[in-house]
Amino acid sequence: TTGIKTNWTSRLKKDWQVDFLCQDNSTGSWSSVAVQGDHLVVPGRDENNDLVFCLNAETGELIWTGSYESPALTPHGKGARGTPFIDQNRVYTFGRSGDLACWNLIDGDMHWKRSVIDEGGIEPDWGYSISPFVFENKVIVQGGGDALIVAYDKMSGELIWKSLVGKAGFSSAMPIKLNEETFLLIFHGIGLSCIDPMDGSELWMLPWETDYGVNATTPIVNGDMVFFTSGYGMGSQAIKASKEKYKVIWTNPDFAAQHSDPILIDGFLYGYSGQSTSNKGKFRCIEFLTGKEMWSTNKMGNGTTIFVDGYLICMDYKTNLFLVEPDPNQFNLISSMDNALENVRYLAWTPPVVANGKLYIRYLQSLACFDLTP
Template sequence: MAEGRLFTMGHTAGKESIYCLNTGNGETVWSFSYASPLVDNLHDGGPGATPTLDGKFVYTLGRGGQLYCLSAETGKVVWSRMLQEDLDVELPEWGFTSSPLILDNQVVLEAGRVVSYDKLTGRKNWQTKRHAAGYGTPALLESGGQPLLATLDCDGLRIVRSSDGKEVDFQSWESPFLTNSTTPIVQGDKVFISTGYNVGCALFRFSGSSLELVYSNREMRNHFNNCILLDGHLYGFDGNSNLGRVVQLTCMNFATGEVLWKKRGLGCGSLMVANGKLVLLSDKGDLVVAKATPKSYQELCRSRFLSGRCWTMPVLLNGFVYGRSARGQLTCLRLPAE
């Protein structure tokens, strides 16, 4: 969201659409549509990536691998690439879901290869060798003044140079159902990853040339929504969406992996942090505000927000929360002032 406009995506009758909406009233400013598979394996399907706004341009990735750069003002196509053909990769089981990462003049994605395009022209800068596609987004890792990229695919954690895509190091981290779907969390020389299906989480230290394991455990098993790191503590959902009643919101010490508290009742939801508070969306559509503290779970308020399945992370801007259900219900709600 920027300058009174909200960018989102959806799927209707065999077509994906990119929408630019007015944040004040929800009216459509412009939209752009294209044919795309639904990819609704064990869920509702539709786009799985978040639009990335960079200055005058918005970058999106469709479930079928349709990469677009559009004018944020008009929705006009600046350039596009079809990743299945351009990268010589197959459609992953769950489609393409990497949100475009803008790094200087590059747009970088995880798509069965890590790939970099020139953000203004769409010219390919480099690509890595093929691997089992992951479903998260590359993360920036700075080491010795050199910008690197950390990605979690369904083979493992990969560190590559942002300048040419050359692999620096790799640590195997396999999922039993090829569902590594989170984005690495980077703080300094530390890289945290997490996977569902009882795989668990791990913290690695990057020495400049190699990854060294700090700890691993099964206390934070993110199925698809990432943890949030705040003041040395991770807040996230431990467990799988198919067993939502036993999923637990968990607070964990980032440095040691020690669990400080757990709380059931929100299902396999999503969360963000604002002003020292957790803004949580349960998988059934309840919006919850709680204190972001390692001492205990301290709920402040709760309201019914959306209906149906809710796996998409909400967005907060100027005191308003914007949320979307899996069926495309988009709702805006004002948070309490205190």
């Protein structure tokens, strides 16, 4: 986006809100939105079915709805957690029970659907939460069990390969270029693996066993350096990677994000640290090369953060919004807005999204669109 409103004292204007994505916490869905042009895609759930909604991103008008029957367990709701991936005119969704589906973005026709359970996958505690990742001709997810990492043909849905055995994590694939070749980092339930996307073969694995397998943040890549973080007392680590091996550069036990991705800006990491079970946490700034903490604050609760037009937009788990100017020397709060959404009884874990000057905030059955333009 180009240029955002930085004075929020009169609140951001809400353009629209829909409240039909699921039925509150019993069928809770925590997926965020994917936007391409005027098409916005967001998953939902009813009692027996995974749902996919395509809305007009500008008006909130419903364009199409897709669904398929999918039995689901109930902890934290039966709905999807992973955010859709849009690739040209196809959109890929991954449900909490392991159903990977490919839809036509324009009219909602389902091209194909596959289940990682059929390949030997084992659903992790609290359900599959990975966002599918499209790389070249493949769409890649974690399946766990005998199908820790699975690659399907993005056009046909046919299995291309499955690789490794172990507990699925909650993190999406991240590409890394080493010696002019592109590989994929997979933060799964037992560690961080670097794999060859051609056949799924593993180059190396760094053991990182978090309670319940909750490795949920996306690794951050800067050249050949990789940063990753987990909660449950694990903290964070940075490594220098090559095709043959990795070397640990630093470890920081205090920067411990359970499932909130930090942001790397000009050599410094900014992000929330703390367990996602409460709105109490710290927002920290650390130096990427050394792991040294520059500052921390507890003035913004616990939540998620995104980087937009030179600013950090932070949202705590009660949908209070904060606009922060990134500065490694000090915490610099520019503006804030309380209670973007009303009646947030539980915790709003879904990160906000900005596209085309609009800020989208999702909480369970509700999705609201705010105008960010100056």
